[in-house]
Every structure is written in structure tokens, then in C-alpha cells.
Amino acid sequence: MVKKSVHEINRKIEDGSVNVVTAEEMVTIVEELGVEEAAKEVDVVTTGTFGAMCSSGLMLNLGHSEPPIKIQKIWFNNVEAYSGLAAVDAYLGAAQISDTRGIQYGGAHVIEDLLRGKEIDVHATSYGTDCYPRKVLDTIITLEDLNEAILLNPRNAYQKYAAATNSSKRILNTYMGELLPSFGNVTYSGAGVLSPLSNDPNYETVGTGTRIFMGGAQGYVIGNGTQHSPSSGFGTLMLKGNLKEMNPDYLRAASFTGYGATLYMGIGIPIPILNEKLAAATAVRDEDIVTTIQDYAVGSRDKPVIRKVNYAELRSGSVQINGKDVPTSSLSSFKNARTIANELKEWVKDGKFFVSMPVERLCAEGFAKPMKETQAVPLVKDVMSSFIVTIKRDQTVQDAAKKIWENSFNHLAVTSDTGELVGILTAWDISKAVAENCFDSVESVMTKKVLTCAPNEPVDLAARRLDRYGVSAMPVIDAHRQVLGIITSDNISKLLARRY
Amino acid sequence: MKIKITIPTDRIHNPIISESIVETGILINIMVANIDSTYGELIADVNDLKFDKIKNALESRGAIVSILDQPIHRDEEECINCGACISVCPMNVYSFDNSWSVLVDEKKCIQCGVCIKMCPHGALKLGE
Ligand code: SF4
């Protein structure tokens, strides 16, 4: 039985005799020496990760202006921060987007610009009080001018993350990057063998108070992260670190096309090897860390799982889906994760960084709950018009024109003899047929590729589809392609008007 | 060399490519083709010496032909070596080396632009 204390390890760090290895190196050491010898030999194992962590943000204090202001609303380079705190405190979320530049520039970019020493425009407003008379404030600041600039990240360093793919026929732009149609690629995130929490899955040494590497500085774990879900293997951490001490090599703003801004954080956590159990845990390999590949074509909270997959497969460059080799892309940087684990290793070796025991352990059981919703999500069938005029595909264009005119309805659903939807015909299609002097059957002039939706789909998904394809209406059909009704942008705006 | 052939809407119903190939007897290797009823864009490889001739044949039929000589450019400062670009590139321009740095094989690039939207760090650009 090997038993060491953090105190003993820190003494070794102090006198320079400590043996530190990275989590990658630990795999071979345990393979060669066995768990017991490895636990004796190795004192600290360093981990690292460098990836998109949207749930990050900067808590800052501006100092008081003259005359003073109690800031109610505040913008940094046109990115709004939360200031419902005392007079000149604000919290700038990494994923907040610019009012003027949109998703190209967000809170994360302001944070990186601050770190790079750039000047930031500040605009703030208030209602004015006897003690804080000022109502408007405009100034320019740099990182140095702030009293405090503390990164307070509610959810970082996911233990592992589900990979993403796309079964649909169109490109999806998501926070998992660009997903090509028909399972064209798989994207994933996480450092696998180097992942901090995967190397201490029982949270024996990583907990509240643990000193860590954060953005190139020393930071701290301040508790479990939000949405911490240890029983499903998706633990998360809440972190704190001083931006003023950080280094832009380990903190980068990013923007995902069609999704928004996010912050890439470099995090490294040292794991003191106090016993064999920890030596065994830190020998975790890519192939031992299993996650799922989910289908992002389904715009729902519970996305269908396409298959299970481990990080060795993901990192090999391709994975099999339905017998086909599908290329993979990592969104996090393994190279930087390795650099971080090595940098942290040097810090410990050089006596610049001491390991710590948590003052309180993270909870190691439980799941994150889904949201409680008290209002039923409106479904397509709740708002659709069940009145829809249909026409058979072999009827004439004149018949169609007559139907449109009689019903003053802009869309005709074209059906087969058995009533299945085969196309859609609009007043515009008819004008075109007339203009081109082509008066054949309805079938020859209708639009064959019809966007449709199902009666039980949430209205928000149908609305998103109308938006995307720039159409004003979609027939609602059942599983047998029988037409049940039509949903129009009008139906949707009426619903939204009720909701807001 | 790699060339881009754009076929404008008013010519899309004519067999421009086939006619040009039959007329000149020059073979082109079509690598990407995006053609629908309104617009056509093809990327093809053609022998350098035969470029002028096929270009004339295509342009006399209303196509627009340009040489693709500025492959994708990566800003090394912005790039974090994530590898997000790897799986979306149809030509396998990107790959990891054994230290997990991303390598760019510009020669293979056909300037389709897909990777630009994928890069979360805005490190990729065309036309520079
Ligand atoms: S533009 Fe990008 S995606 Fe397209 S071929 Fe070049 S490198 Fe590949």
C-alpha cells in the first residue's frame, strides 16, 4: 500500500526531488512498472485541456467615476455586460455578442483584447440617485485600469463531451462547428488522455480550493461547475483566475459560424499521486474514455445517439458510421493541451507551483436535470390552419387558377390519386405558367420539392425551417403524406405576438 | 493547373463543357461541380499548356474561366491547431503531423472556401 500526503509531495517540490509526469507519460509508466511501483515513483501527474468553454466570463471592477455613477447597463466595445451589482462591478459573459458586429465579436473577444493590452470603449447608463447622480458614462480603459479583472467561469473543463454528426441533407452550423450533410463528418471536443477530470474521475484531489493552471496563470477550482453530471461521467468545474496574470497563448476568443462567440480556455490540473488508486486513474487512455456521437439534425434537447465511440477512435481521424468511414475534426487543440500539461509539469519541477488538497470534495453522484417547463411547447397542430385547398396532380392549370381565385388562398397542395402530397402550387407558379404559355397539367408547373412539417413538431422548429428557406408556408402532413393543414408565417407571428 | 469555370444562368441549358471538350479534344479533370437549374460552378484540373485553348473554347460559349492560383492561407498566429478544418476539406489539404500540429498542403487546395467558415479562430483566408 502506497500512501503519500500532499504535504510530503510539496516538500519534494520545494527541495526539487519531485517526480512529475504528464498524464500521457503516465500511461506508459503504469504499463511498464505496474500500479504500485508507479504510485511510489510518481508524485504528480499533470493534465491539460484547451477548448471552447462558452460558460466563462469576466468579473470586473472599474473604480468610481467623478461624479459617481451606479451603473445599470454597460457595454464594452458594444458587447453588453451584466451590471445588476454594486455601482461599478460588472460581469461580462464570453458568449454575449456585440450589438453592432454580431456573432463575429463577443464577450470572449473583449476579454482577449483586454488581455492583449488593447483599449476598450466603455459605455454605461444609469437612472441617477442622490448618492450616484451621474446618468451616462463614456470612457476608454485597458486591463491595467481595472481594479479587479477576475475570470469567473461557471462551467469549464468538461470531463468529456458528446461528439456531433448530421444525418440531414443540409449543412448545419452549430457550436460543434460545421456539420456536413449525410454523416459527412464528425466533430468532437476534449483532450482524452489528458482531460483533467477523466484523470481523477472520483474527484479525490480535484475539488473546491484546488490550485490549477488557468489561462497561463495560477487559478482555483471554486466548486463543481453548473450542469455537473457526475453519474453520467460528465463532471464540470467552476473556476476562478486573475486575468491580469494570464497569457493570450492560453486564452483565445473564437466565433463559430452561425452560432456565436466563445472563449477557448487553457486549463491544466495537477493530480498528486497519493495512492495506487490515483496512479491507476491517471493511467486512463483515450480508448478508455467513452462518449457518444449524437445526431444534430434533430433540433431537440435529447439528440438521437448514433453510436458509442471512444477518444482513440475519434482521434484516429475517422470513425465508422453505417459501415462508412467518416472523417473526424477536433474542435479543441490537443497540441495546446499537451503544451499546458508540459508547462504545468515544468512549474511543479521548478518549485513554482505547489499541489493542494481540496477544502471540500465535489459531489460525485447525481445528474443534471432538464429544465422544468410550466407551459406546454406549442406544436404545429395547435397553430396550423386545417383549411387547405388541394388539387389533384392531373388537373389543369385553369382548374388551379379557379381554385385559388375562389378560395383566395395562395397555396394549393397538390396530391396524388391516393391523397399523398406530391407538390405545391402557388399563384406565382400559375402566373409563370401563363406568362410562358404553358398550360399543361398542374404537375408540370408545380414545385415538387416541398418543405413539410409534422403535426407534433414544436412550432419553433417549423418557424426556423421557414426562416432558413425563406418560404412563407409549409403543408403539414402525417406519416402517410396525407395533407392535414398548412402552417404559415402568419400563424407563427400571431403565436409569437401572444407569447411576448 | 486548377481552374474555375462559372456558367451563368442564361447559358446553363447549353452543354458548354461537353462541346468545349469535343471541339478542342482537351481533357479536363472535374474535381468539384455545383450545377443546378440556375447556375453552375466547376473546379477542374487542366494541363498548363492546354489552358489557353480550352479557356477560349469555354469562353466563346459564355462561360467564365479563371485560374485558381491563390490557395488557402493560414494565419499561424491565430491558428490554435485544433484540426476543425480537417474533416470539412474535400481535398484533404489539412492533416495532423505526429506532434498534433495541423499541416496545410496548399497545392491540393481548390479554393472552395468551406474550411473558412469552419475555423473558429478566423485563421483561414482566400485571395491573399
Ligand atoms: S478552400 Fe479550404 S476546404 Fe476548400 S479545398 Fe481549399 S483548403 Fe480545402
Ligand code: SF4
Ligand atoms: S480550424 Fe483554424 S484554428 Fe483550427 S487548425 Fe484549422 S486553421 Fe487552425
